[in-house]
Amino acid sequence: MSTNVDGAKWHEDDEVEIGMETPVDLGKDADGESETPKSNRKVLIIGIIVVAIAAIAIGVAVAVSGSPDSARAAPSPAPTIASTPGPTPTYASEVRDSVFAIARFGGSEFDDPDSYQSRALGWVLTQDLPATDIPLSREDQASQLYALACIYYNTYATRSDWTDFHFGPDVAIPGWFNNRGWLISANEVCTGWYGISCNEEGKVSKIELDTNGLTGYFPPETALLADSLTYLDLFSNLVHNRGDLGNSWLGEMTNIEYLFYGTTSFEYDGVPTEIGLLTNLKEYDFSYTLYFGEFEGSTWTQLTNLNYLVMDGNAYNSSLPDEMLALPNLQYLYSGFSFLEGSLDFVPQMPAVFELWVDDNPGLAGVIPDNIADASTMVSFSATNCGLTGTLPTQLGGLSEMIQLWFYNNKLTGTIPTELANLVKMKILNVQKNELTGDMPERLCQRKSPFGRLEELEADCDGEIECPDTCCTCCGDVCIED
Numbered sequence: 464m465s466t467n468v469d470g471a472k473w474h475e476d477d478e479v480e481i482g483m484e485t486p487v488d489l490g491k492d493a494d495g496e497s498e499t500p501k502s503n504r505k506v507l508i509i510g511i512i513v514v515a516i517a518a519i520a521i522g523v524a525v526a527v528s529g530s531p532d533s534a535r536a537a538p539s540p541a542p543t544i545a546s547t548p549g550p551t552p553t554y555a556s557e558v559r560d561s562v563f564a565i566a567r568f569g570g571s572e573f574d575d576p577d578s579y580q581s582r583a584l585g586w587v588l589t590q591d592l593p594a595t596d597i598p599l600s601r602e603d604q605a606s607q608l609y610a611l612a613c614i615y616y617n618t619y620a621t622r623s624d625w626t627d628f629h630f631g632p633d634v635a636i637p638g639w640f641n642n643r644g645w646l647i648s649a650n651e652v653c654t655g656w657y658g659i660s661c662n663e664e665g666k667v668s669k670i671e672l673d674t675n676g677l678t679g680y681f682p683p684e685t686a687l688l689a690d691s692l693t694y695l696d697l698f699s700n701l702v703h704n705r706g707d708l709g710n711s712w713l714g715e716m717t718n719i720e721y722l723f724y725g726t727t728s729f730e731y732d733g734v735p736t737e738i739g740l741l742t743n744l745k746e747y748d749f750s751y752t753l754y755f756g757e758f759e760g761s762t763w764t765q766l767t768n769l770n771y772l773v774m775d776g777n778a779y780n781s782s783l784p785d786e787m788l789a790l791p792n793l794q795y796l797y798s799g800f801s802f803l804e805g806s807l808d809f810v811p812q813m814p815a816v817f818e819l820w821v822d823d824n825p826g827l828a829g830v831i832p833d834n835i836a837d838a839s840t841m842v843s844f845s846a847t848n849c850g851l852t853g854t855l856p857t858q859l860g861g862l863s864e865m866i867q868l869w870f871y872n873n874k875l876t877g878t879i880p881t882e883l884a885n886l887v888k889m890k891i892l893n894v895q896k897n898e899l900t901g902d903m904p905e906r907l908c909q910r911k912s913p914f915g916r917l918e919e920l921e922a923d924c925d926g927e928i929e930c931p932d933t934c935c936t937c938c939g940d941v942c943i944e945d
Contacts, residue, residue: 554601555588561602562587562609567683579621579682583612586646594649597665606687607667608649611659613684614670615645618702621679625703625728640676666691673698673723680704683712693718698748699726710735718743725750725773732756733779744769750797751776760784771795778802788812794840796820803827807846811837818843822869825850831870836861845869847893852876855894860885871921871943872896879922883907893921895943900927908934 562584563570572580587608593601620638630636644655653661660669667688677700685695695716704710710729713722714737722741725748733756734749742765754777763769763786770792782805783798794817803821806829810819816838821827822845830853838844842864851873859868860882866889875897883892884906892907903922910917911934924930925939 554592557601558588558592558605559584561605565606565609565687567686579613579616579679580684582616583609583684586612586616590649592649594652596650597653599665603666604649608652610684610687611652611656611667612646613682615642617682618677618679618700623679623703626678626701629701636678637676639672640674660694662691664691668692669694671696672700675700677702680709683708686712686715689716689718691718692716693743694721695719695723696721697724697727701727703728703730705730707735711737713737714740717741720745720768722746723748724752726752728753730754733759734762734774736762738762739765742766742768746771748773749777750774753777754779757781758784758787760786763787763790767791769793773797775799775801780804783809785809785812789814791815794818799823806830806832807835807851808832810841810844811835813838813841816841820845822847822849824848828852830854831856831859831875833858835859838862840864843867846873848872850874854878855880855883855899857882859883862886863888865889867891869893870897875899878902879904879907879928881906884910886910888916890916891919892917893919893942895921895923895938896940897923898927899923901929903928903930903934 563573566572566580572578573584575581587605590608592608593599593604597604599607618639619642620636622632622636626634626636641657643657644651645657647655652659652667653665658669658671658675659667660671662668668691670685670688670692671694673696677697679702681697681702681704685692705728710731713735716722717740719741720743722744723746729749730753734754736759738744738747739762744766745768747769748771750773754774756779758779758781763784767790769790772787772793772795775797776799778801779798780802782803787793788809789812791814793813794815796813796816796818797820799820800823803824804826807827808829810816811832811834813819817840819838819841820843825848827846828850831851833856835856836858839862841862843866844862845867847869848871851870853875854877855870855875857880859865860880862868863886865886868886868889868891871893872895875894877899878901879894879899881904883889884904887910889910899922903920903924907917907920908931909915911920912918919936920930920934921937921942922928922930922935923939924935928935928938930938
């Protein structure tokens with residue numbers, strides 16, 4: 464399982480209760496504590512992509528070399544076809560006809576005997592259907608197995624322009640890191656296939672193949688599972704979906720609640736408008752996916768169940784759409800290094816915001832709005848490396864639930880308001896690399912641990928800010944690594 468859904472991006476046991484299984488930030492561990500200083504997580508999009516690719520490349524190299532010293536085992540070999548008897552010719556014809564009836568391209572995909580669809584159909588025809596352990600009809604089993612086999616044959620050790628670009632055309636592409644059970648037996652699809660879970664009816668409800676060395680592209684035949692699939696996790700793989708063919712089928716997954724393909728390329732001009740059809744969607748991560756272009760506001764109008772949205776590392780060159788910001792259940796929003804434009808005037812308009820991180824967006828400029836305290840539910844706010852100007856408004860002291868607050872590396876002026884000491888739950892305040900002056904308010908220093916809850920207080924106390932050594936925990940550029 465990827466780190467997207469196992470815990471909370473930010474967690475405070477004593478203060479906050481959320482009536483849901485809260486997500487985990489990619490930069491935090493499962494207990495909600497920072498793995499590294501937050502400033503160290505501010506990296507360029509290219510750097511992130513290079514690191515991600517390098518990590519996958521290491522896996523590829525290990526898999527190819529078979530090094531016994533590797534921390535991760537080489538991928539399993541491609542499975543052999545099960546030796547159990549195939550169906551009778553009568554059943555074979557029935558199964559074949561049922562698959563042809565659901566073919567995405569009218570059956571022309573089977574003209575090429577080496578296409579992934581032909582290979583998938585060939586495997587399905589080896590299975591004695593209906594499998595006795597799956598409470599589905601022969602036709603439904605054939606459809607489900609065909610969809611899964613298409614996924615396997617189109618993403619297992621599949622060479623593409625994308626893999627050639629990253630690794631070179633002469634490198635042998637290994638298979639998945641874990642393919643336990645796949646294409647061994649139809650009877651074990653719900654109990655023995657890695658990353659697959661089924662509901663009580665025997666239909667596939669979850670696919671969890673994150674960080675598993677998938678290549679090629681994730682096939683549109685996945686939409687054949689739309690009636691039952693509620694969870695799809697493809698985080699951090701080397702598949703390269705592109706354009707309408709690679710993205711539009713996502714809109715058919717109308718029962719999906721959890722959708723993660725961050726750090727996996729689903730290249731598209733903007734965000735596919737078909738996503739707006741996923742009205743059951745609760746958690747969605749499309750960070751670093753090569754989505755480039757302005758938002759279409761109408762895409763978000765019907766996503767009223769959306770609670771968790773990660774969309775860092777793409778290039779939108781626009782402001783966040785009002786339709787997204789008005790979503791009634793959107794608590795977590797992360798859009799760092801995504802070429803956002805506009806101001807922070809949208810923050811008080813978010814009805815349920817809990818954690819908002821919009822770092823590394825120089826086009827996000829202007830002053831911090833005076834009505835910022837209207838975002839009364841906000842606990843964690845980060846707007847670093849942006850273009851903010853003006854002063855720190857005294858109204859920040861009205862964010863009574865605030866625990867983490869980062870504004871470093873902007874162009875803020877004036878003094879640090881005493882009203883920030885009203886934030887009795889605050890643990891982190893970082894306003895370094897601005898143009899602030901004056902003294903650190905004594906009341907704020909009194910909030911320092913162990914007498915208060917403030918654990919990190921950072922400002923330019925090596926320059927224009929006067930701050931006692933017993934108050935500020937770090938001073939100056941040394942505290943921040945860009």
